[in-house]
Amino acid sequence: MVEKRMPIPVSEALERVLGEASLIGDEKVELEESYGRILAEPIVASSDVPPFNRSPYDGYAIRSVDSAGASGTNRISFRVIDHIGAGEVSAKRLSANEAIRIMTGAQLPEGADAVVMFEQTVETEQGITIRKPFEALENVSLQGEDVQKGEVVIDCGSLINPGTIALLATFGYSQVAVAKQPVVGILSTGTELLGVDDELVPGKIRNSNGPMIVAQLKRMGFRCKMYGMSIDQLDESYEVVKKAADETDCLITTGGVSVGDFDFLPAIYERLGAEVLFNKVAMRPGSVTTVAVANGRYLFGLSGNPSACFTGFELFVRPALLKMMGAGKLYLPQTKAVLGEDFTKANPFTRFIRASYDGETVSPAGFNKSNAVSSIARGNALIVLPGGSRGFHRSDTVDVLLLGMEEGASKWRL
Numbered sequence: 001m002v003e004k005r006m007p008i009p010v011s012e013a014l015e016r017v018l019g020e021a022s023l024i025g026d027e028k029v030e031l032e033e034s035y036g037r038i039l040a041e042p043i044v045a046s047s048d049v050p051p052f053n054r055s056p057y058d059g060y061a062i063r064s065v066d067s068a069g070a071s072g073t074n075r076i077s078f079r080v081i082d083h084i085g086a087g088e089v090s091a092k093r094l095s096a097n098e099a100i101r102i103m104t105g106a107q108l109p110e111g112a113d114a115v116v117m118f119e120q121t122v123e124t125e126q127g128i129t130i131r132k133p134f135e136a137l138e139n140v141s142l143q144g145e146d147v148q149k150g151e152v153v154i155d156c157g158s159l160i161n162p163g164t165i166a167l168l169a170t171f172g173y174s175q176v177a178v179a180k181q182p183v184v185g186i187l188s189t190g191t192e193l194l195g196v197d198d199e200l201v202p203g204k205i206r207n208s209n210g211p212m213i214v215a216q217l218k219r220m221g222f223r224c225k226m227y228g229m230s231i232d233q234l235d236e237s238y239e240v241v242k243k244a245a246d247e248t249d250c251l252i253t254t255g256g257v258s259v260g261d262f263d264f265l266p267a268i269y270e271r272l273g274a275e276v277l278f279n280k281v282a283m284r285p286g287s288v289t290t291v292a293v294a295n296g297r298y299l300f301g302l303s304g305n306p307s308a309c310f311t312g313f314e315l316f317v318r319p320a321l322l323k324m325m326g327a328g329k330l331y332l333p334q335t336k337a338v339l340g341e342d343f344t345k346a347n348p349f350t351r352f353i354r355a356s357y358d359g360e361t362v363s364p365a366g367f368n369k370s371n372a373v374s375s376i377a378r379g380n381a382l383i384v385l386p387g388g389s390r391g392f393h394r395s396d397t398v399d400v401l402l403l404g405m406e407e408g409a410s411k412w413r414l
């Protein structure tokens with residue numbers, strides 16, 4: 001008798017997975033190594049930004065009071081007493097009707113409270129004339145207008161993006177506290193599997209899941225430990241899984257989780273004494289996705305079918321790894337879009353369709369069965385159709401998860 005498995009909703013499965021995540025700890029890295037990592041400390045402004053009042057234009061620094069009453073018929077003259085570029089500080093202090101020629105980024109001289117752009121001046125023998133009055137602080141970039149000293153600018157748990165790098169540099173963080181990255185292992189199971197260089201022979205296929213998961217991890221900035229391929233033989237697979245599980249924080253296996261005669265992962269989990277969190281999820285593809293934990297380590301048993309394997313990674317592995325790092329945004333960004341074509345198949349379970357999203361419309365990316373490889377490559381998104389629904393039509397609005405975005409979302413509605 002084949003074992004009867006009870007499917008649980010995706011949200012419930014996710015909750016069980018995330019409930020097992022323990023923080024991996026943090027480490028210091030050089031600023032230039034920190035891109036793509038998760039901040040393990042908030043960024044606190046060590047100074048105002050900008051740190052001084054400065055000119056946002058190339059022009060002349062003046063005292064606004066001196067410009068009062070200026071007009072086309074009453075041009076007001078200024079004597080130019082100094083000339084500074086960014087990085088220089090004038091030693092002069094402005095007196096009545098004096099101006100300092102100043103370049104963008106230079107600190108406003110003493111006494112000055114406005115800047116006149118070159119284009120608003122006429123040069124004369126002695127200096128310049130202007131034809132309009134300026135208000136106090138007109139054309140001045142104010143100290144602290146961007147960030148104020150002591151402010152928490154970026155929260156702990158944020159992804160370090162290029163802008164974060166700019167901030168870290170602004171505040172003098174030559175080293176940054178970031179979350180350590182979990183050690184992730186990958187093992188592809190299946191007697192049918194060949195390496196990428198092998199010739200196809202009857203009954204065999206090349207291992208595509210292994211390299212695909214390496215790339216899914218790489219997209220998250222992770223490297224991984226490769227455990228290659230193992231044949232469907234219980235003792236042999238057990239030894240590899242045991243070794244890999246001992247050496248990693250998270251082991252991802254592909255294949256061998258269903259109810260077939262050569263699907264040995266369930267027996268391996270049992271032999272390991274692992275706790276199986278679930279082995280059936282109400283989703284398509286990836287219904288057989290199995291997640292277990294042993295000694296505080298994750299064992300992700302992703303389905304062998306490529307589309308199911310891909311989806312299982314994005315839905316469960318990705319948020320779990322991010323949670324281990326204390327990330328604030330665990331989930332793929334979600335949006336709504338208009339369906340580009342009919343999808344009339346019934347959805348007994350929540351269905352995740354590899355799809356192509358153009359910013360407005362989303363359409364299935366071709367052949368979309370669990371065993372499909374092509375639609376993974378052609379897609380940049382997943383359409384989510386709720387379980388128990390059928391008959392989605394062109395122009396209907398559907399939920400979409402976006403793939404490959406730099407940073408995810410902090411909430412999910414599945």
Ligand SMILES: Nc1nc2c(c(=O)[nH]1)N[C@H]1C(S)=C(S)[C@@H](COP(=O)(O)OP(=O)(O)OC[C@H]3O[C@@H](n4cnc5c(N)ncnc54)[C@H](O)[C@@H]3O)O[C@H]1N2
Pocket residue numbers: 188189190192193205206207208209210254255256257258259260263285286287288302303304305306308370371
């Ligand atoms: N009687 C039942 N049969 C099946 C059920 C079921 O509920 N009852 N579930 C089906 C579903 S759904 C899926 S999905 C698959 C899952 O199977 P496994 O996770 O056990 O994976 P395998 O049997 O090892 O392989 C499935 C499929 O994928 C190919 N594969 C495996 N590894 C790779 C790889 N590394 N690269 C590319 N392709 C791979 C493999 O050759 C098979 O074609 O079970 C259904 N059966």
Ligand code: MOO
Pocket residue numbers: 283284285286287288289303305307308370371
């Ligand atoms: O796990 Mo299977 O992918 O539902 O097709």
Ligand SMILES: [Mg+2]
Pocket residue numbers: 255256257258259260262263304
């Ligand atoms: Mg199988």
